Amino acid sequence: MATARQRWTQLERRLWTAVRRGDEVEVRSDGTDPTHIWGPTRTVRAEVIRELLLTPHTPLPGRVPSLQLSGARITGALDLEHARIDVPFGFDECWFDEPINLYAARTRTIYLQGCRIPGMYAEELRADGELNLRGLLCTGRLDVDNTHISGPLTLTNAxxxxxxxxxxxxxxxEFGGEMLCNGVRTRGETRLAGAHIKGNLDLTGASLTNPGGDALWADSAQIGGDVTAFGGFHAVGRTCLSDATIGRSILAPNAIFDNGDGPALQCDGIRVAGSLSVSASTLIGEFVLTGAQIGGSVLLRDTVLSNPGGYAFSGQGLRSAGGMFGTDLQVAGAFTLFGAHITATLSFSGATMANPDGNAFAADGTVVEGNAFFDDFSATGQVRLPGAHIRGQLNLERAAFGNAASIAVFLDGIIVGKDIVAGHCRIDGELHIINARVEGDLVLSAALLVNEGDALTADSLTVGRTLDCSRGFSCTGEMSLSGATIGHQLSLRGATLRHPGKFALRASHLTVGADIFADEDFTAHGTIELSPCRATGTISLATENVDGTVDLTRARADTLWLTGKPGGPILLIDATVRVLEHHPEDWPDPDNLDLQGLTYSSLQPIELPVGQWLKWLRRGLPDGYRPQPYAQLATMLRTVGNDRDSRVVLLARQRHRRRHLPLWSKPWGWLQDLAVGYGYVPWRAAGWLGVLWLAGWLYFRTQQPLPQPSPSTSDYQPALYALDLLLPVLSIGQRSAVHFPAPAQAIAVLITVCSWILGIAVLAGLTRALTRN
Structure with a gap:
């Protein structure tokens, strides 16, 4: 060992001494320019570094041993695999010729600040401290898989x-503190799959680039604090946080996620305790939140989501406890929220979504516990909320929906706990809201609906209070309310419906709890069908601006008020109302009114002469005689105590009926009419009897009876004789007491026959009157 150390350079010996003292050895020049020629005064061999780290050092009094080297070049491979290093070590602005190997090493704090390395392999590294790689320049793979760092990992500006x-x-x-990646620049994939970060993951100002691949792969990562990406975070490639767990919030405002037409930010299955914010950010590619659970809010304010022709946002099964806010959001592509559950408010006020060939916004089966705001919203493509349940209000005010010649807004089966407010909205395409339920009001005042075929289809719709289509509401195309139930009022006051030659309003089996108002400048170009419908209160219909058929067949209402002379037929077949108000100036032309089966208790104006009502009635029988309209009018008049006018109506009915009888039976009708007015003018019988008696008396006072052997001839009285002839059943003795020559006798027989005919006519008329009335 001594022999090897003798070959050490002066710098290496200096470093040996500094380790025991814990001093830094600095040999940096004006920088670590790769083109700089490193000399022996700035070069340290990796094998020396290894020996310095692995050799036990006796600390000097008051000193803590550590290796600290700045501005040097490290030659050779620094191999510390499975090493146990008891001293902290750090390199500042050093150049490593070869990758660093820390595989399964055990150490304390490591600093590699501002260094340049061709790679580092530190799988299963255990460090009792921090791993500080601030400003690191790594031109190869930096591998810390399965590493356990008790403190933070710092990659700031690396x-x-x-x-x-x-x-x-x-x-x-596993990192016991934060993972600081603020300002980091990566080219290639960044992987954090299954990583466990006790503190925050800070990506503020970071730039992650891996075109066509994963810029950040953090599948199943666990982060105890926030994920922050402030200050212009930029990712090129997919950013994946699938099934990750975030202890606090994800905050990425003003960020850019760019992955072309693939997933830009993939967070399916993620669990976030706080909020997820990408407000004012730009995502090019798909934003995936399928199955995500967000404890706070999802914030998309002023965000741009762009994936034309594909999915821009996928939120199937998303759960958000704090609401979802996309104010002024801009979307190119489909935005989907199938089966999502938003505990608070859902807001897309001022948002713009465009997916011309498909769904612009789709939230089938979504549950919103609060209000849903789409005011000033704009969509090109279909907007779908079928089967959704919004417990608060659905606000569509001033929104614009465009999906021409198809369904623009699809709300079948939606349940709204309060109101749907869609005043001043514009829908270019069909509004489809079949089998929906709105507990409050459905407001479409001043809305504009345009479609070539069906414009508003609301069959079997249930509205708890009012359906308001008034004050400038315009519908071009068919408006259908068949089978709908409205709890209080249907208002079409001032509305304009256009579907010339076809149904402008189809509302068969409509039920309204109070009134239907289609008056005050109501205009319809096409047929109005309210057959059958039921309104507990008033049906008020201004027909002067209706140029098609008004069909009220089998309608039911307390009051029916028809105002204005219509341009087309009015059908009141089998309708039932308590009060019908129809002024003469508002009556349709002949053959444009059908009253067959109409029943009512009162006609207004009640002071109108019966002759006028008969004219109205005849207008309502365009195809010939019908007995019921006459009987109904007579019943109404008799109910209000006007028996005389009632008989006039019934007599008019018989005369109308006679016009449609065969020619051979008409004389008998004429006779009954002339004699007793078909039994409705019985006083005529007394008049005719008086005429016959007077004629008989005047005639027989000029005649002398034939001589009789009986002396009773002297009791002959012409007046009594004429009266006896008019009593075909009873006798006062004059007929049997006297006899006349043949001419006078013929006159007597004629008077008797006339009395019989008159009697039969009276009996027939009275029988008819009594049995039918």
Whole structure:
């Protein structure tokens, strides 16, 4: 050993002495320029370093042995494999010709600050202290797999370059303190798979570059503190934190993650106790949060996610206890949240998402415990929330959705605990909201819906309070509310529906708890179908701006109010209302009203003459005679105490019926009408009897009866004789007491026959009136 030491250089001997004293040996010049010619005064052999570290040193009084060398060149291979090193050692701005081997070594603190090394192999290294590689320049692989460092690992401002392989490998490593990588520059893969970092992982200002590969692979890593990437963090290649566990938060604002069309930031299965923030960052490629569990918030404010034609964000099964905030987020590609659970608020206010050939935003089955904000939101492509459950409000105010000629907003089966507010939104495509349930109001006031076919499909929708499509609401294409249930009110006041020649509004089997208002400048170009529908309160329909059919067949309402002269037919077939208000100036043209089966308890204005109501009724029988409309009008008039007008209506019914009878049966009808008004004008019978009696009396007072052997001829009275002829059943003795010549006798027979005919007509009319009314 003494012989070997005799060959040591002066610098090496100086270093030997300094180790015992714990002093630093500094031989640096103006830097460690690789082109600098190292001389013997600045060169130390690696074998000497090894001997200095492995040889026990007796400490001087008041001194702690350590090896500290600055500005030197280390030649040869520093092989400390399985070595047990009891003194701390450090190299500052030193140049190592060959990789350092610390495999399975046991040591204390290690400093390699500002050094240049071609690589380091330190798998299973055990260090009772820190591993400080600040400012290190490594041109090969830096391998610390399965290393156990009781203190921090410092790589601040280090440069690690191994472009064709792994630049830093720390798989399954354990660090008792922080891992400081702020300002680090890597070329090649950085690996932290299964690593356990007790403190923070600091990537502030770091640049990790591995195009087409993994920039950072930290699968299943456990980090006790925060992951921070402030100050312009930049990763080229995939950043993977799959199944990692983060004790506090991930904070990466203003960062750049770039992996082309592959995963840029992959965090599937990650568990974060605090928040995950990539606000104001740019991600080129997919951001994956599938199955992630976030104890705080997911923050995407002012972030750019770009993966056109692919998935920009994948959050299937994501759990976030603090909400998700993407205010002013910009997305190119699909943003998916299938089956996610957001415990607090979901906010994409002011966000822009574009995926023209697919789903721009998809959150099928997602649960949001708070409110969901999409106000001032813009989407090109389909927005999907089918089966989602939002316990608060869904806000779509001033949002713009574009997916022309297809479904733009797909909300089938959604459950919203409060309101859906979509005022002033624009939807270019179909709003599809079948079998959905909204506990509060659904507000579409001033919204603009445009689609070539179906614009709003809300079949079997349930709204707890009001469906508000008023104040400038415009729907171009079919609006369908078939089978919908609205707890309070449907308002279409001031709305405009356009679907010429087709259904503008289809609302068959609609049920409304209070009123339907489609008045106050309501306009519809196309058919309005409310057949059948049920409204507990009023149906108010302004028909003057409806140029298609208004179909209220089998509708049910307390009050039906029709205002304005319609441009198309109004069908009230089998409708049932308590009050029908329809002013004469609002009546449709003949043949444009169908009243068959309509029932009501009151007509307004009630003071309208019965003749006017008969004109209205005849307009409602375009295809011929129908008895029910007459009977209904008569019943209503009789119910309000107007028996006279009721009989007028029933008489009009018989006359209308007679026009449609065969010619051979019409004379009998004429006779009944003339005689007793079909039984509804019974006083006519007395008039006709009076006329016949007067005619008979005047005639027979000029006639002398034939002589009779009986003296009763002297009791002949012309007035009584005429009366006896008019009583076909009863007799007062005049007919049997006197006889006349043949001409007078023929007149007597004629009067008797007329009395029989008149009697039969009275009986038939009264029977009809009594049996039908």
């Amino acid at each position: 440069q690690l370059s191994n472009p064709e392989g792994v630049a830093l490998s720390a798989d399954s490593a």
